[in-house]
Amino acid sequence: MTEAAFEALRAFVAERDWSQFHTPENLAKSISIEAAELLEVFQWGGEVDDAHLREELADVLTYCFLLADKIGADPQQLVLDKLEQTRAKYPADIVRGRSEKYDQL
Template sequence: MTGEDLLETLRSFMAERDWGQFHSPENLAKSVSIEAAELLECYQWNGDADRDEVAGELADVLTYALLLADKLDMDPEQIIRAKLERTGQKYPVEKAKGRSTKYDRL
């Protein structure tokens, strides 16, 4: 399945349920954050989270992120590649490899 196929599946799923009416950019952004918190909750008390629970919460985060990108007419692949380009300039391999130091302290 390609990214576009997945997006079409999401669009159809939402349309069948008439959920698009609730999908303002604001609501979708809130939902990304809420679902990300639920993903984090999987690891709240130990680092060995249940893989199935993590998969479900991660799917929710990705779903809302893709729906938000679609609502804002943004191509997920394009915006990720652009962000990687900017991040690569801030964190050149020769300075950042193997380090978690923030870019302004490299």
């Protein structure tokens, strides 16, 4: 997320005085709730409404970015750090084309 997008999100929250409700716990709960709504888009199979899918994904991402901001973490660095950890657990030459968990390889 760009700094301009972060600033727009922070301004949106500030204009509504919602930061007072944005504890890490509440934001984590909101991520889970919105993720369930995202999953609901696929509940019955068939055609997916792309606009609805994008709205629900935006809700999940918004709460993720708010949580990262609240704890003082850079979302991009979080992803890069986790990718490095996962790369060590799942070496490409061993796991290519396989879905087993790392402890079952």
